[in-house]
Amino acid sequence: MRDPRREPSGDRPAPNAVVGRVSLYLRQLESFQSQGILTVSSSQLGAALAINDAQVRKDLAFFGQFGYPGIGYRIDELITALQRILGIDREWPLALIGLGNLGRALLKYRGFRNRGFRIVALFDSDPHKIGSDFEGMTVRSLDTLAEVIVQQNISLAVLSVPAEAAQHVADQLVASGILGIFNFAPMPLIVPASVSIVAVDLSVQLEHLAYKTQTTRGGISFVG
Amino acid sequence: MRDPRREPSGDRPAPNAVVGRVSLYLRQLESFQSQGILTVSSSQLGAALAINDAQVRKDLAFFGQFGYPGIGYRIDELITALQRILGIDREWPLALIGLGNLGRALLKYRGFRNRGFRIVALFDSDPHKIGSDFEGMTVRSLDTLAEVIVQQNISLAVLSVPAEAAQHVADQLVASGILGIFNFAPMPLIVPASVSIVAVDLSVQLEHLAYKTQTTRGGISFVG
DNA sequence: TAGATTGTTAATCGATTAACAATC
């Protein structure tokens, strides 16, 4: 691996769109790697994801110099670098708050564990659920939030509670020292800027599909 | 309700960002309505969602003239208009393909039914699942996809199958005449441009949260 | 009327794409 490299862009955080694409690049690179491919050019990587080659190079260049002119990118090297950049070169213990249908599904979901995210603590406000076990873990009362988050060194929480409860629980999470919230509740959360939020709003997304379906009438192929 | 109005912007489809925000406006307006509020200004609506007031006006103006200078927007009127624009002034029957953990959770999820989306048919490729019942519906083989989609007049599908199977199932859906796919499989699907796709990539989103948490260190309040 | 607020134009900001010298 080449080293030292020129430093990334002054440590400004990357634009959201860049981070999202880098995640896609990483997954595609892992797929190439599993096929035994060793190097890839920006145009090959872009073609697999329907992304312009200049965009691929610019996105990667945001974080440093990873490519070799005339050759492309060495896949193993780039995978290592992108994992470190995204922060998934380590395990992230997660707290899951809300064991309704969605919460229980997220608990069983494989996609997270594969990428180093591990749900290690469960919380719910329903007295019928507190004390019961899911996937080998006991559901705890929200009263113990701060205690458990500190003890287990948890920095991220998955929030799958009803909209009405979401802001109150978010406040408790913030008070407990959480650093990031993965929000599935269909409402915007207000938190200090020191706490990161990524929201997945399934109703908004499905409404978007309804809109597109109503308006789209095309013919050319498309990657989506 | 004022009528006739000036026509929307030449029927170009709205930019994605606009559609997403309109969905948020609609939900916020419904919340205001349930509080008994009758009119709202662009700055009030924007404040509730941390969106600039000029942005709110511009987004709405894309679809027509809904406001009253000096007054704002009449909430019931705007709700009706936005529902029609998004295409959720009617019922959408959905097919659900893939009854793994995520699929079963989506089946039980209330957020969809509330907005007029109703899962009316279940499909899986696993012979152990075919024939069994979930929520009063029998899981069918993918062989019957085209037949059921036509019979039940289904235009949207929720795809929650493993990445390896996703493209193949998408091809079957397209061949069966589906118009839109809500894709939870962690890979891009290739479909004709006449078919709409909205993708929810949970791993990508969670990786984004990891990145933000790693890089964020702020202090000012923020709505997310 | 005076005050409030829209719809829209112009100004700004940011993101994407094209082009190409530098490099392997």
Place this chain on the structure above:
DNA sequence: TAGATTGTTAATCGATTAACAATC
């Protein structure tokens, strides 16, 4: 070397915000 491909600058495109005449 000749061909390929990067990193980066400049050009383009699109989205957001500011400003304000028109309107209620």
